Every structure is written in structure tokens, then in C-alpha cells.
Amino acid sequence: MKRHRSTIIAAGAVLALTSGSALAAPKCGLNNGTKATGQPIKVGAVVGQTGPDDFSASAKAAKAYFTCVNANGGINGRPIEYLIQDDQWNPEVAGLVAAKLVKDEKVVALVASGSFVEMGVNAKLYAAEDVMSMAAACAVSECFESKNIVSTNEGPLPSSVGAAQWAVTKLGSKNVICIGLNIPSVGQYSCGWTEKYMQSKGLSGSSILMDPASADMNSAVLRAVASGADTVLVNLPAGMAAGFLKVAQEQGIRDNFKWISSTPLYDKAIPGILGDHWAGVMHVNIELTPIEGKGPDATNWREVLDKYGTAQDKRDTFSQSGYLSARFFVDAMLKLDPAKIDRKSVSEAIRAIKNEKSDLLCGPYYVGDGDRHMPNHANMMVQIAKDGFKVVGECTGVDSAYLDPIIAQEKRLGIGK
């Protein structure tokens, strides 16, 4: 009898648990709860996981989403086999792993890649093989200036220009100094276009570009002081930015400037690291909408990661971006005849993506057949608070001549705002 009762209690507990998780069940693909058992569709990703920084959050989110899709009917019955390769921040390895995916594994597309080196190395390979890469964590100019790569994140250019644009409008900035990395396709690219933006408004802009291995942050801070700028735009990877701000704090120069930053400082560890000194002072541009957003995609993204990812998977901007790349890809695949899915049909389907909407993005997502892609070029601003971030600027389109060809393309494709 006793045993019988404990069985009933256990059954009750299981029921309660499953009903609880049913409430938070993520929605993926066909969402029919049937496991996909057909012939797998191979999809790849190249990420810079081991090296100076970890760019794998996007692919981890996409992996969680694809696992969810496979458990919910797949691509009309066919599961996605997702192959993630680490480029180790090494151009040679990046070339090798991409060739392995594209030529040996014959993936139909790459989804949610995140890297500092991969896109620059492999853009030509993707174009030659006509395979599309729906990237998610891009940091270099080549990523946004290639025919076969389209990224869901914005990269440093719109993020830096967006921050400067907000500072000019809301803080009355007249002279912005951009602190960037001395890497042409990153620092010169983003700080250079920020200077051009300032000049286009009849204002002043200049840059200090630092070597990534530099041990001397003091000189950069002193040069910023000597520059005559009224606003400092910190456009560095998070760890370096924290080092720069620590020296700025040492020198007691916080109140002499207005402070803005591109996306890397939007990291949940940052408010704790910077401490109270920068709370209410530092304003950060964000490429996607806030991580704690309440919209359907923001909620679904977290639920997918909770159920199909791991506790260690980062919940950050790159992760949001990877989830979205995967979702847009699946939406496009579901329109195809499952028996006729090959690289050619997939590339065509990706190019046909148009006016996809998400609460994680400020504007619509599209691909098209242009020779460059930057669908995401509107962003938001947050302020670093004592224990997190506070939204201070709603979605705003980035105002830069760099975007002229992109805007022309949008007009041609009939992309609606």
C-alpha cells in the first residue's frame, strides 16, 4: 500500500513538472512535438571559440534552436545536422575548417557563425561555391561587404556611429574621440566612419587606435585628455574597455567628458566590474534589443536555451543574434519541398528572405541578392546602472553615408520599415 502511495505521489510530481514545463515550452519550426526522422540536412558554422575571446555564443544558441526544431517536426520531417567548427582565431585554421564544411561535408548553408577572422578568409570561398552564410557575430568589415555573407548583428560601425549620433542629439556632444583597435577592418573601419559622421554634421571627430596587445592604457587616456574632445567613445573589446576605464578612473577624468561605448560593454558582468564610478555615466549602444526583453522572440530565445541549451551557454547579444539567424533560416527552409533541399535551392531561399520581423531587432530582416548586406542598422542605447542596464534611447536608424548602398538596395527590394 505504502509503495502504491509513493507511486501515485511520484506520478503526481511528474505531471506537475511536465505541466509546468509545458507552460514554458519553446516554439520552434513546425512546433508539432514530433521528432524528425528523415534524411538529415547538413548545416555548418565557423566560430572563434578558443583564442583571445570566445565568439561561440551565437552558434550555441542556434544549436539549441535546431535541437528544438528537430524535436518538433524538423524541416518538414527532415532533421538538421548542425556542424560547428572552431577556427581558433587562426586564419589558416579558419580556411581549413570552412573548406571541410563546404567541400567535404557539403553543407547547404552556414548559420550563426561568429568570428573575428573567418569571414575575411572565407568570403571568396562562399561566393565561389555559392553557399550562403547567415552569420550572427561579426566584427570585421568583410562580413558586411560580401555577397554571400549576411549577419544578424551590426558590427562595430553602426554601433559606434549610433552611439555618437545619440550623444550628439541627447547629450549635445560636439567633439567625439573614438578609442578603437588598431586593426584596419575593425578600428579604422568603425572609428573612421564615426569621424565622417561627426564631420557630416559640421562637428569634430578623431580617433586613438590601440594595439590589441598594448600594455599601456595610460597613454591612450592622456591622449584623449589632450585631444580637446568633449565625448569619449569607447569602442574596444570588453576586457580592454574595462582596462581603459580603470585608468580613466585612476586619473579622475570622468567628469571632464561625456561617455559612450559601442556594444561590447553590453555584458552582464560589466556593471559589477566597473563599479559605481561609471553607473549613470556610461552609455552603451546595443545592436539588438535588451537581453531581458519581454517580446515573443526574446522570451522564446531564453526558453529555447533553458530547455535545449546548457546553463553555461551565454545569454548575450551574440546569443540572441544566433537564435535569430537560426529562426530566419528555418522559416525559409520550411517553404521548400523537403525532397528538393540542396545548396542551390537553399541559397535561393535565403536570398528570398524579406521583411522578417522580430522583437529582438529594431528593423526588418532581409537578405536579397546585393553584393553586400547589413539588414540590421538601427539600434538602441542603454545606460550602465548600479546593478545592470537601463534603456535611455529607443530604436533609431543609423545615419551614415556608409549605408547609402544598403538603403538603395532596400528601396529596390521594397523593404518596409
Place this chain on the structure above:
Amino acid sequence: MLAYGLFLLSGLALGALYSLGGIGLVLLNRATGVLNFAYGAIGAVGAMIAWQVLNWGGPEPLAWAASIGAGLLLSLAFGRLLAPGLAHREPVVKAVATLGFAIALLGLMNLIWSITPRSLSLTVDKQSVAVLGVRITGTRLLAIGAGIAITALTGVLLARTRMGLMMRALADNREVASVLGVPIRKVETTAWSVSGALAGFTGLLFGDLVRLDPTVLTFLVIPIIATTVIGRLTSIPVTFAAGIAIGIIESMLALYSPLTPFRVAAPFVVAIAALMWMQRGRYLTFAGED
């Protein structure tokens, strides 16, 4: 004029860090003949462990002790377990072995402390003095003070003590020293321990003043080696002066914009120029004794 003063002081603080690193390398090289490329990685492990102790809510003295202790143990482990097997090989082979150790430590750090932004703050950061409009924090003063004190102490150790004499004998010729009765194992153990403890101490200061990033800290050994090359891997006072000079030159280059992007090359350009000047009229090879 004020700008020159600012950058001079800023460079002095950076130079003190280079010097401090250089001294530990020279000390080890003088005793064992090993150029330790793992010096930065050992310091980085020390700094990361100190951060972990502070992150767990441990007291700051414990963090200092953990950093210095970890440096000492790692250096000693390499010195006792791996280095003896290479004792009779060329200096370059020994140096490459330490490079392997550095890469292994770096991999281990990336495995344990996955890459997220971190920062290390010490009590000494909060004290500061203003000189010529530049604030110099207690940590930078500590680096300068420790650099001078350690230069003086190691100078005395090598020149005036019996252990120092044995260290020098061992570095000059291991075979002859052992025939003369120098207790090789004891002397090398001391050298690896002192050098490791210095690496832990320097690593913690670098982690605080530069940034707490295992990769950056590991490879800071490269500009540090430039300072030791100027000191010919033997002279501690020259290494100290070279570190300070390189720090100041690197910082002052920020004032001349055409050369600013090349500032990180300063340690190597200075080292090459110094070597060419010092070896004028002579032949010098990396393996020495030619």
C-alpha cells in the same frame, strides 16, 4: 612641456613593470642558464588565482599570498621536474621548452577561467598621489618601489652571498661548478623558487594595472625579454634601467602621431639598437660563448 611630464611619468610606471619582470628572468638565467618564456604565463596563473580568491570573498593578503605561492610552485615544478632533463642542452632548446610550458599553462587557464571580462582591484589602487597633474596610484608606486628594492636585493644576493656566488658559478659552467662541489640541485631550487615568486608578484601587479586577461599577461613576457636582452641576460641594474627606458620611450611615442601606431614595437627596436651598439666590433650569438 606639461604634456612631456605627463607622458614621462606614465612611461615610468609602465617601465617599472617591465623592469620588475626583467629582474626575475635575469635572476633565473644567471643561476640556471634558462631563459624562461613561461614567466608571463606563471604570473598570469598567479593573477587569476588571486582574482579567484578575491571573487570567493577571501581577504586581500590571502590573494597576494596565493598569487606569489602559485608562481613559486609552478616555477619550482618546472625547475625540478622538467628542467633537469634539459640541463645539458643548448640554451635555445631550454628556452623552447619553457615556451611549451607557457602554452600549456595558457590552455589550462582558458579552460578553467572561460573568457569573460574580469578586473582585478587591490586596496593599493585607491591611494594615489598627483604629480604634474597625473595621478599615480599606490599600485604603480608599489611597482616602482618594488623594482628598485628587488634590484638592490638581488644585486646583493648575487654579489655578496654564498648562494649568489654558487648561482653565478653554476650559470658560467655547470660541469665545473659541480666538480667544485656546488650543490646544483639546491642552488637551482632556490633560483626557480625566487624567480617564480617574483613572477607571481609581478603577474598580480600586471593583472591589476594592465588587464586581467591570461593571453595578454602570458605574452607580456615578450617585451620583458627585450629588457633582459639589453641587460645581456646577466646584469640586473642594466635590465632595470632598460625596462624604465623602454617604458618611457613607448609612452612618449604617443606624442608623435606618425609613430604612435608603432609604439608596441618600441621594446624590440630599443633592444635591437642596444644590441648593435653593444656588440660593435664583436661577434655575438644567441647561444653565447662564441
